[in-house]
Amino acid sequence: MNILIVGVGGQGTLLAAKVLGEYATLRGDEVKLSEVHGMSQRGGSVVTHVRYGKQIHTPVIWEGGADVVLAFEPLEALRYAHFLAEGGRVLTNQTPLPPMSVATGLAEYPDVDAQLDAVKVPATDLALAAGSIKCVNMVMLGALTRLLDLDYDTMRQAVQNSVKKALDMNMEAVRLGYEALK
Amino acid sequence: MKRLMLTNQAIAQGAWQAGVRVVSSYPGTPSTEITECTAKFKEIHSEWAPNEKVALEVGIGASMAGARAMVCMKHVGLNVAADPLFTAAYTGVGGGLVIVVADDPGMHSSQNEQDSRFYARSAHVPMIEPSDSAEAVAFVDWAYRLSEQYDTPVLLRTTTRIAHAQSMVELGERVEVPLKEYQKDAPKYTMLPAHAKGRHLVVEDRENRLKADCLSFPQNRVEMRDAKLGVVCAGAVYQHVREALPNASVFKVGMVYPLPIAAIAEFAQKVDELLVVEELEPFIENQLKANGIACHGKDLFGLQGEITVAHILNKVLGKALPTAAKVPGRPPLLCAGCPHRGVYYVLRKLHCVVNGDIGCYTLGALPPLSAVDSVVCMGASIGMAHGFKYARPDAKNVAVIGDSTFVHSGVTGLINAVYNHSGITLVILDNRTTGMTGHQDHPATGKTCMGDPAPQLDLEALCLACGVAKVDVVDPYDMAACEAVLRDALADSRERVVIARRACIMKERVLDAKPLSVSDCRGCGKCLGLGCPAIVKSEGKAVIDRTQCVGCKLCKDVCPFGCIGE
Numbered sequence: 001m002n003i004l005i006v007g008v009g010g011q012g013t014l015l016a017a018k019v020l021g022e023y024a025t026l027r028g029d030e031v032k033l034s035e036v037h038g039m040s041q042r043g044g045s046v047v048t049h050v051r052y053g054k055q056i057h058t059p060v061i062w063e064g065g066a067d068v069v070l071a072f073e074p075l076e077a078l079r080y081a082h083f084l085a086e087g088g089r090v091l092t093n094q095t096p097l098p099p100m101s102v103a104t105g106l107a108e109y110p111d112v113d114a115q116l117d118a119v120k121v122p123a124t125d126l127a128l129a130a131g132s133i134k135c136v137n138m139v140m141l142g143a144l145t146r147l148l149d150l151d152y153d154t155m156r157q158a159v160q161n162s163v164k165k166a167l168d169m170n171m172e173a174v175r176l177g178y179e180a181l182k
Numbered sequence: 183m184k185r186l187m188l189t190n191q192a193i194a195q196g197a198w199q200a201g202v203r204v205v206s207s208y209p210g211t212p213s214t215e216i217t218e219c220t221a222k223f224k225e226i227h228s229e230w231a232p233n234e235k236v237a238l239e240v241g242i243g244a245s246m247a248g249a250r251a252m253v254c255m256k257h258v259g260l261n262v263a264a265d266p267l268f269t270a271a272y273t274g275v276g277g278g279l280v281i282v283v284a285d286d287p288g289m290h291s292s293q294n295e296q297d298s299r300f301y302a303r304s305a306h307v308p309m310i311e312p313s314d315s316a317e318a319v320a321f322v323d324w325a326y327r328l329s330e331q332y333d334t335p336v337l338l339r340t341t342t343r344i345a346h347a348q349s350m351v352e353l354g355e356r357v358e359v360p361l362k363e364y365q366k367d368a369p370k371y372t373m374l375p376a377h378a379k380g381r382h383l384v385v386e387d388r389e390n391r392l393k394a395d396c397l398s399f400p401q402n403r404v405e406m407r408d409a410k411l412g413v414v415c416a417g418a419v420y421q422h423v424r425e426a427l428p429n430a431s432v433f434k435v436g437m438v439y440p441l442p443i444a445a446i447a448e449f450a451q452k453v454d455e456l457l458v459v460e461e462l463e464p465f466i467e468n469q470l471k472a473n474g475i476a477c478h479g480k481d482l483f484g485l486q487g488e489i490t491v492a493h494i495l496n497k498v499l500g501k502a503l504p505t506a507a508k509v510p511g512r513p514p515l516l517c518a519g520c521p522h523r524g525v526y527y528v529l530r531k532l533h534c535v536v537n538g539d540i541g542c543y544t545l546g547a548l549p550p551l552s553a554v555d556s557v558v559c560m561g562a563s564i565g566m567a568h569g570f571k572y573a574r575p576d577a578k579n580v581a582v583i584g585d586s587t588f589v590h591s592g593v594t595g596l597i598n599a600v601y602n603h604s605g606i607t608l609v610i611l612d613n614r615t616t617g618m619t620g621h622q623d624h625p626a627t628g629k630t631c632m633g634d635p636a637p638q639l640d641l642e643a644l645c646l647a648c649g650v651a652k653v654d655v656v657d658p659y660d661m662a663a664c665e666a667v668l669r670d671a672l673a674d675s676r677e678r679v680v681i682a683r684r685a686c687i688m689k690e691r692v693l694d695a696k697p698l699s700v701s702d703c704r705g706c707g708k709c710l711g712l713g714c715p716a717i718v719k720s721e722g723k724a725v726i727d728r729t730q731c732v733g734c735k736l737c738k739d740v741c742p743f744g745c746i747g748e
C-alpha cells in the first residue's frame with residue numbers, strides 16, 4: 001500500500017505518517033516512511049510517503065505509484081495528483097488554504113473539483129468540532145480508515161501508541177473522520 | 183527489540199553502539215537529527231560547534247587522543263570543513279573518526295546540489311553509503327572498523343531520501359571501546375612539509391590497499407538475477423532500482439570510494455548491458471568508463487534533481503512519466519509574527535540593496551517582500567556587502583545575517599570590513615536560535631546541545647571588539663525605531679552594526695498579545711505587502727485569520743487608515 005500524505009507545513013503530515021506506520025507495524029507488515037524536514041515546515045507544501053506491505057524496497061513513492069493521495073488541503077491534492085497509480089484514489093480535506101500568491105491576489109486558486117475526482121471530507125470543520133484545528137490530520141486518518149476499510153480498532157490503537165498530547169481530542173477527531181465517510 | 187527509525191536516528195544509535203565518545207557537528211538539513219539524537223545518550227559528549235571546520239577539528243583532536251569520534255554536517259558543510267579534512271587524511275586517526283555528510287539532490291533545503299563523493303576522491307578518504315536505517319547502523323560499525331584498521335578518517339554519505347527515511351532497526355547494546363593509548367608522534371600528527379612528505383606516501387599506500395581489499399568487502403555485493411540488464415547503484419537509488427526493476431541483476435556498491443572496479447568489471451562480463459543509476463554527477467560512471475567498462479548512465483538520467491522509481495521505469499522500460507498539473511506554488515514563508523519580517527519591510531522602504539545570507543531570513547527574498555538581492559553561502563553577506571561597497575561607494579547596501587550564521591562565519595567578514603574599511607552597515611537578525619534547521623542552540627544562546635547552561639557569547643561586545651563604530655540594538659517589532667537606526671547607520675561612513683533582537687516566534691510566544699482583526703478595510707493592500715500568512719485578500723479586502731495571527735502588530739503599523747486593531 002502506497003499512501004502519499006500531502007498538505008501545508010504545520011498541518012501534521014509527519015504525525016499522520018507515524019500513526020500509519022504504527023498501524024501497519026501492528027498488522028505485521030513491513031513499513032517504510034520518507035519525509036522532508038527543514039524549509040518545507042514553514043507553511044510550504046509538504047509531502048510524506050508511507051509504504052507498507054509484505055516486502056518494501058524504496059521508502060519513496062513515485063509519480064504514478066500512489067494507491068491513495070491523502071490530502072489535508074485541496075490545492076495540494078491537485079499538485080500531487082500525478083503521483084496516483086491507475087485506479088488510485090484521492091481523499092482530501094475540502095477546506096482550502098490559499099498560498100501567498102493567491103492570498104495577495106497575484107494568482108487564482110484553481111478549480112480543484114473540475115480537475116480532480118476526489119472523495120471530500122470537511123476535515124477542518126470536524127477538527128474544530130473535536131476541539132482544535134490541529135487535529136485535521138486525525139480526522140483525515142479516520143476517513144482513510146473508512147475509505148480503505150482498515151481495521152478501526154487497530155487504527156485507534158496506533159493513534160494511542162503514537163500521539164503524546166491531547167489523546168481524547170485526537171481520538172474524537174479520528175471518530176468524526178471515520179463517521180463522516182459513512 | 184525492533185523499532186521504526188529515521189536513518190539519522192539510526193546513525194546516532196550506531197554511534198552509541200560503536201562506543202563513540204565525542205560527537206561535534208554544526209546543524210544542516212538533512213543531517214541535523216543525528217547530533218540531536220546522540221545528545222540523548224549520556225555516554226556521548228555531543229556538541230554544536232560554531233561551524234563545520236571547528237566540528238571536524240574537535241573530532242580530529244578527540245580521535246588523536248584515542249576516542250572514537252563522529253562529526254556530522256550537510257554537503258555544503260564539508261566545503262567549510264574541507265581544510266582539516268584534506269590533512270586529516272594525512273595524519274590518520276587514533277580512535278576511529280567518522281564524518282557523516284548528507285547530500286541533498288533535488289535541493290529540498292539547500293542552496294546547491296553538489297556531490298560530496300568527489301571529496302572522498304580528492305582527499306583520498308574512503309566513503310561508504312548505506313541504503314536504509316538498518317544498514318546505517320551496520321555501516322557506522324563498519325566505518326569505525328575501517329577507520330582504525332586503515333588508520334584513516336571515513337566518510338559516511340547519506341542523501342535526503344536516506345537521512346529522512348524510516349525503516350526497521352534492530353537495537354543492539356553499546357560496546358565500550360577503551361581509549362587508544364596516546365603517544366606523542368610528531369611525524370604522524372604534526373604536518374609540516376618534512377613530515378607530510380612521509381605521510382603522503384602513507385596515504386597513497388593506504389589507498390592502494392583499500393582499492394585491492396574493497397574487491398572482497400561483503401558490503402559491495404552482486405545480486406544476480408536476469409542477465410539481460412545489470413545495474414550498478416548505491417544508497418537510496420539501490421532501493422528505487424529494486425522496486426522498479428525487480429528482475430534486473432544488481433551490483434550494490436557499499437563503498438563508493440574507492441570503487442571496487444575489477445569486481446564491477448567482472449559483473450559487467452556476466453550481463454548483456456550495464457547501467458549505472460546515480461544521482462548528481464557521473465561519479466561511478468566516469469570511473470568505470472575510464473577503466474574501459476562500457477555502460478549507460480547520465481546519457482539517460484542527467485544531472486538534475488532526484489531519481490525516482492518513475493524515472494527508472496521511464497528510461498529503462500519506456501513507461502510514460504506522469505506530469506504534474508500547473509498550480510500556484512506554495513513556497514515556505516516567514517511565520518506569522520516572525521521577527522525578521524519588520525526589518526525587511528523597512529529595508530524595502532529604504533530601497534536598500536540587501537546582501538543576504540542563509541537561514542529562515544532567506545525567505546525574505548520571496549514576494550511580496552522581495553527584499554533580498556543576493557544569497558550565496560553561510561557568512562557571505564558581509565564579505566559581499568564589503569566588496570559591493572568598494573565597487574560602488576555610493577551604494578545603499580546592507581549585509582543581513584542571522585545570529586547563528588554570524589557566529590558560523592560572519593564575524594571574519596566583519597573583521598575584514600573594518601580592517602579594510604568599506605563603511606558597510608550590518609544587520610544581525612538575532613532571534614536567539616538556529617531557526618531554519620529546527621531551533622538548535624549556538625554559542626550566543628547560553629545553552630549547549632545537551633541542554634546545559636553555557637556562557638553566552640556577547641554579540642554587541644564582539645562587534646565592538648571587531649572595531650565597528652557603533653552597535654545599536656533594536657526590537658524588530660518596532661519598525662519606526664528600526665527605520666530611524668538604519669537611516670542613521672546608512673548615512674555614516676563608518677562600519678555600523680544593527681542588532682535586531684527578538685526571540686523566534688516558534689520558540690517564545692509574545693506575551694499578552696491578542697490576535698488582530700480588520701474593520702472597514704479600504705483595500706489599499708499595504709498590509710498584504712508584509713507577506714504575513716495570517717493576512718488574506720478576500721473580495722478586495724484584507725482579512726486576518728485569527729487562528730494564525732499572534733498579535734505582532736506590524737500590520738497595524740503599516741495600515742494608513744487605522745483599520746487594524748485588537
Ligand SMILES: Cc1ncc(C[n+]2csc(CCOP(=O)(O)OP(=O)(O)O)c2C)c(N)n1
Pocket residue numbers: 208209210211234256258259262293540541542543560583584585586587588611613615616617618619
Ligand atoms: C555551511 C552550511 N552549514 C549549514 C547550513 C544549513 N543552515 C542553513 S541556515 C542555517 C542557520 C540559520 O540560523 P540563523 O543564522 O540563526 O538564522 P535563522 O534561521 O534563525 O533565521 C543553517 C545551519 C548551510 N546552509 N551551510
